[in-house]
Each structure stands twice: as C-alpha cells, then as structure tokens.
Amino acid sequence: MGTKAHVSIFNVETATCKESCEDCDNVVSAILTPPNGNLSVGANLGYVVTAKMKNGQTFNANGSTTFSSSNTGIATITSGGTALGINVGSATISARDEDTGNPSWAPGSLCNFPIPSCPVFIATPTAPISVQLCPTAVTVSQTFPRSLPDLDQPLALTGVGILARMLVSPSISNYAGTIITEIVTTTGNSCPSNITDYTNFPTVFSQFTVGSPTTWEMVSFPVVTNSYYDSHRILSDTDILGLTNVSTCTATATQVYSCSGQQIGTFLLENTYTHGALSGQSVTNVLTTKTHE
Incomplete structure (x- = not known):
C-alpha cells in the first residue's frame, strides 16, 4: 500500500496581503515641491518628492526618484534632487517615481514582499523652474x-x-x-x-x-x-x-x-x-x- 502524501496549497497573495491586493498600502499619488522654482545663475535649489500611500501616510520618496531637466543648458538637477542655475531662462523639472510593491519603498505596507499582480503606480510630476541673473x-x-x-x-x-x-x-x-x-x-x-x-x-x-x-x-x-x-x-x-x-x-x-x-x-x-x-x-x-x- 503506497504512502499518501498531504499537499497544502494556499494563496500567497491572500495570506500575505490579508484579503486581496486592494488591502496593500500602495502609493497613490506623488507631488514635487517647490511647484514653481526660482533661482539665480550659479545658485542651488532643492526639490522633494512626497509620496502618499493609500492609508494616507506620506514620506520623502527622493531615494527612489529619477530627476531630470528639460533643458540642462538652463538648469541641471542631481540624482538627489538639487537643481543648479546655469543660464537665464526657463526649464521644467521632472521626477519619475514608481511603486512596484516593494515594502522598502513604501514603509508601513501590509505587504511583506512584492506582489507581482498588484497594480504598479507610476507618476511623473513636473514643475517649472526659472533662472535669472541676480546681483549679490x-x-x-x-x-x-x-x-x-x-x-x-x-x-x-x-x-x-x-x-x-x-x-x-x-x-x-x-x-x-x-x-x-x-x-x-x-x-x-x-x-x-x-x-x-x-x-x-x-x-x-x-x-x-x-x-x-x-x-x-x-x-x-x-x-x-x-x-x-x-x-x-x-x-x-x-x-x-x-x-x-x-x-x-x-x-x-x-x-x-x-x-x-x-x-x-x-x-x-x-x-x-x-x-x-x-x-x-x-x-x-x-x-x-x-x-x-
């Protein structure tokens, strides 16, 4: 008589994220500040991306943000979000943010590890920046x-x-x-x-x-x-x-x-x-x- 093996199958998503992926505290929005940047040639201006999760919690998301400038001849921006005025003119600062479900990106999430089937949040907030020549x-x-x-x-x-x-x-x-x-x-x-x-x-x-x-x-x-x-x-x-x-x-x-x-x-x-x-x-x-x- 053969040995009968008992196999347990469970839904990892349901077990980890409570009822469903909808219960995960995913990021639902992100804003870029300052909304209108003004700086002088040679001066720096710091940008911050604030992410908001489904439960209302907010946090600084600069560490997972890719910053860019529409015109690096007017203003550049570092990976950490610091803009530098290069020449007089106007440009647009963009910040691409992604929430892939990784709990380290969204502290306090109910999810214990990334859930591939959860919706991925992607946002690219932008803000105009103006550079002028200033006396000191x-x-x-x-x-x-x-x-x-x-x-x-x-x-x-x-x-x-x-x-x-x-x-x-x-x-x-x-x-x-x-x-x-x-x-x-x-x-x-x-x-x-x-x-x-x-x-x-x-x-x-x-x-x-x-x-x-x-x-x-x-x-x-x-x-x-x-x-x-x-x-x-x-x-x-x-x-x-x-x-x-x-x-x-x-x-x-x-x-x-x-x-x-x-x-x-x-x-x-x-x-x-x-x-x-x-x-x-x-x-x-x-x-x-x-x-x-």
Missing part, C-alpha cells in the same frame, strides 16, 4: 529729484520723499528682466498713539523688474539695467497729522531686498516727524533717512 549685493548710491542728500552719512540718504538709486554688484551691464523683491517692516514708533496709524511703516511685500519703466508721483525713473531706483515716503514734506504735545517723534523700519529668494541688501528706514506751522496752520514736517545696515 546692493548699496545706496545717489538720489534723484526731490531729495536732499546728507553727505555726512556714508551709505545714507536723507531727504523729503527720497528717490534712491540702488547700485547692485557685481557691476555688469545688464540685469534687465531680473525681479527684485522688497519687504518693509516697522520696527519702532515713538509718535503719539493718535497718529501711529499714519506714521507706522506698513508691512510691504512687493516686487519690480530691473529695466522696466517706473513712475513715482508723476516723476519717471530713468530706465537702467545695471541698477534700480526705489522710492520712500510718497507724501509731501508736510502732513496735517495733528502732532501735539510732542515736538518730535520717529518711526523706524527695516527694508530687505531679495532676488530669487536670496537676500542681497538690508537697509534701515527712519521717518522723523516734527511739529511746525505752515501759513498759520499746524502741520507735521517729515524727513526720511535711508541707511545701509
């Missing part, structure tokens, strides 16, 4: 109409309604098209409470393009490509602010210029308000000073 530093140079420069203060300008010329370096002939951003933030105010709303420097975030025509109080700035102009205090030299019970007060602020996220210059702004009279009316005289920090 900026200093106050000279003023334009309606200013009273104070020659006793190096790197400082004092006057009524300053129009300041900002010299950038390195000094090359053409920064046309470069976008400069500016942030102004009030840092102090010794004026009476009834006029602080008028004398505080408002928090300002703005940007402008070098080489573009600009006007201020109906005065046209010269169109220049190796520097730029900035204005401070758009009101006249006197205000009817009702400065009473005090002869003088000041409001101060910091001003930061940046290019492609890199700080290129910091300045101190001060408005000095003094009580005065004009044609028999009580007025407040205003003087603005801009100093390189």
Whole structure:
C-alpha cells in the first residue's frame, strides 16, 4: 500500500496581503515641491518628492526618484534632487517615481514582499523652474529729484520723499528682466498713539523688474539695467497729522531686498516727524533717512 502524501496549497497573495491586493498600502499619488522654482545663475535649489500611500501616510520618496531637466543648458538637477542655475531662462523639472510593491519603498505596507499582480503606480510630476541673473549685493548710491542728500552719512540718504538709486554688484551691464523683491517692516514708533496709524511703516511685500519703466508721483525713473531706483515716503514734506504735545517723534523700519529668494541688501528706514506751522496752520514736517545696515 503506497504512502499518501498531504499537499497544502494556499494563496500567497491572500495570506500575505490579508484579503486581496486592494488591502496593500500602495502609493497613490506623488507631488514635487517647490511647484514653481526660482533661482539665480550659479545658485542651488532643492526639490522633494512626497509620496502618499493609500492609508494616507506620506514620506520623502527622493531615494527612489529619477530627476531630470528639460533643458540642462538652463538648469541641471542631481540624482538627489538639487537643481543648479546655469543660464537665464526657463526649464521644467521632472521626477519619475514608481511603486512596484516593494515594502522598502513604501514603509508601513501590509505587504511583506512584492506582489507581482498588484497594480504598479507610476507618476511623473513636473514643475517649472526659472533662472535669472541676480546681483549679490546692493548699496545706496545717489538720489534723484526731490531729495536732499546728507553727505555726512556714508551709505545714507536723507531727504523729503527720497528717490534712491540702488547700485547692485557685481557691476555688469545688464540685469534687465531680473525681479527684485522688497519687504518693509516697522520696527519702532515713538509718535503719539493718535497718529501711529499714519506714521507706522506698513508691512510691504512687493516686487519690480530691473529695466522696466517706473513712475513715482508723476516723476519717471530713468530706465537702467545695471541698477534700480526705489522710492520712500510718497507724501509731501508736510502732513496735517495733528502732532501735539510732542515736538518730535520717529518711526523706524527695516527694508530687505531679495532676488530669487536670496537676500542681497538690508537697509534701515527712519521717518522723523516734527511739529511746525505752515501759513498759520499746524502741520507735521517729515524727513526720511535711508541707511545701509
């Protein structure tokens, strides 16, 4: 009488992944950040691919990502996701990500090993990148109409309604098209409470393009490509602010210029308000000073 062998057959997929492959915590989406990259020639910018699994867990997927640039003459990118600005222009960064079911690529997965029959997730998120030529530093140079420069203060300008010329370096002939951003933030105010709303420097975030025509109080700035102009205090030299019970007060602020996220210059702004009279009316005289920090 022959020996009877007992053979057990089981579904590896069901045993490993619980009920079915649908229970595996596969990656379902991936995003590339920053969504819009801006950097200067010679500067670096890091990219991150964030993968999201079916259970909602997210993780950095750079280690399993293949990065590429649509134009390596404008920007290159390393295998680790670091872009380098090469020349002025625009390109597109792509990141190809694959989920083959490997648990080491998707930590926390219910699957213990790759399941060939599971769906393979493939995504190629992309993001535009812009490279511009940025100065590395900026200093106050000279003023334009309606200013009273104070020659006793190096790197400082004092006057009524300053129009300041900002010299950038390195000094090359053409920064046309470069976008400069500016942030102004009030840092102090010794004026009476009834006029602080008028004398505080408002928090300002703005940007402008070098080489573009600009006007201020109906005065046209010269169109220049190796520097730029900035204005401070758009009101006249006197205000009817009702400065009473005090002869003088000041409001101060910091001003930061940046290019492609890199700080290129910091300045101190001060408005000095003094009580005065004009044609028999009580007025407040205003003087603005801009100093390189």
